[in-house]
Amino acid sequence: SQQGxxxxxxxxxxxxxxxxxxxxxxTSINNLQWYRQNSGRGLVHLILIRSNERxxxxxxxxxxxxxxxxxxxxxITASRAADTASYFCATDAVSGSARQLTFGSGxxxxxxx
Amino acid sequence: GAGVSQSPSNKVTEKGKxxxxxxxPISGHTALYWYRQSLGQGLEFLIYFQGNSAPDKSGLPSDxxxxxxxxxxxxxxxxxxxxxxxxxxxxCASSSYLQETQYxxxxxxxxxx
Numbered sequence: 167s168q169q170g171x172x173x174x175x176x177x178x179x180x181x182x183x184x185x186x187x188x189x190x191x192x193t194s195i196n197n198l199q200w201y202r203q204n205s206g207r208g209l210v211h212l213i214l215i216r217s218n219e220r221x222x223x224x225x226x227x228x229x230x231x232x233x234x235x236x237x238x239x240x241x242i243t244a245s246r247a248a249d250t251a252s253y254f255c256a257t258d259a260v261s262g263s264a265r266q267l268t269f270g271s272g273x274x275x276x277x278x279x
Numbered sequence: 280g281a282g283v284s285q286s287p288s289n290k291v292t293e294k295g296k297x298x299x300x301x302x303x304p305i306s307g308h309t310a311l312y313w314y315r316q317s318l319g320q321g322l323e324f325l326i327y328f329q330g331n332s333a334p335d336k337s338g339l340p341s342d343x344x345x346x347x348x349x350x351x352x353x354x355x356x357x358x359x360x361x362x363x364x365x366x367x368x369x370x371c372a373s374s375s376y377l378q379e380t381q382y383x384x385x386x387x388x389x390x391x392x
Contacts, residue, residue, distance in 0.1 A: 197379055208283075208370060208383040209322075254321060258379055266312070266335060267381060271321035 171270045172255055178276040185242040187273040189255030190235075196258045198231055198238050199267065203252045212240075212253075247279045281305075283384035285371050291390045292361055300356045300387045304373030311354050312381060313346060314370045322370065328354060329376065361391045 172189050179185050189198070197216045201209040215222045215231045215238065222229045228241040242249055252274050256267040284303045292298050304311050313325040324338040328348045339345070343361075348354040358365055368388050372381035 199380065201383075207368070208385040209372075211380045211382070214379060256322075266324060266327055268324065269314075269322040 172253070172273045174273060175271070176274045176276070178278065179245055181245060181247055181277055181279050183245055185245050185249070185275055185277070187240045187253050187255075187275070189238045189240070189270060191238075191255075191257045191268075192236060193257075193259050195233075198229075199256045199258065200227075200229060200238075200240050201254045201256060201269075203254065203272070209254065242275075245275075245277045247277050250275060250277045283371055283373050283382055285369075285384035285387050287387060288385065289388045289390075291392065293392055294363060295360055297357065297359045298361055298389065300358075300369050300389070302354045302356070302371030302373075302384060304352065304354070304371070305382055306352075307375065308373035308382070309351065309376045310374045311348060312372045312374075313354070313356050314372065315340075316368045316370060316386075318367075325356070325369075358389075361389075363391050365389060366391045 172187055195217055197214050199214045200212045202212055203209045213224045213227055213229050215229050217233055226243045231238045252272040254269050254272045256269045258267055283305055286301045309330055311328040314322040315325055316322050326333055326339055326346045327335045330351050331348050343359045346356045368386045370383055370386045372383045374381045
């Protein structure tokens with residue numbers, strides 16, 4: 167499997183419920199980022215968690231990072247129909263100076279009204 | 280400008296023709312990235328610029344693909360002799376060298392008939 171792989175591939179929930187998406191990666195990282203994409207267009211940065219952090223919050227988003235398991239989770243609380251989108255994790259690997267991000271294949275979240 | 284812009288938004292071309300895609304990064308951002316996203320897939324890294332130089336060209340899928348950046352700003356991605364498998368959304372992102380967050384443009388949707 168590729169670096170930064172999300173699961174599930176697709177998730178459908180009712181408005182108001184919480185949504186949890188997971189990401190696994192293989193190599194050592196500087197940080198892990200979560201992005202959101204609507205309708206196959208540009209990605210929007212949501213949150214960044216550094217390798218020495220375990221948990222981070224931003225509004226209704228909560229991200230955890232477990233470097234021993236090489237995994238991260240994104241929790242969206244009290245979901246809204248407008249949260250419907252694809253969510254990608256991206257890892258900024260420890261390798262040289264290039265800020266190259268490696269993206270997973272994403273989780274398609276559908277929030278039903 | 281306020282964000283990363285890309286042109287054209289959509290491009291339809293015939294197999295064998297050359298296409299040129301343009302990216303205008305956020306003013307002051309020294310790093311610029313090109314990605315390709317096929318339908319329903321994650322992002323595939325193509326090339327990265329730091330200033331005008333491209334230290335990492337490893338992601339270019341073939342010698343039909345080339346990119347340049349002049350004046351440390353605008354970048355063009357050129358695909359020669361396009362093939363149907365080149366059909367995808369081409370995304371550009373930029374970042375300040377010291378930041379890890381990448382800011383994405385809306386993408387160019389390329390369709391090769």
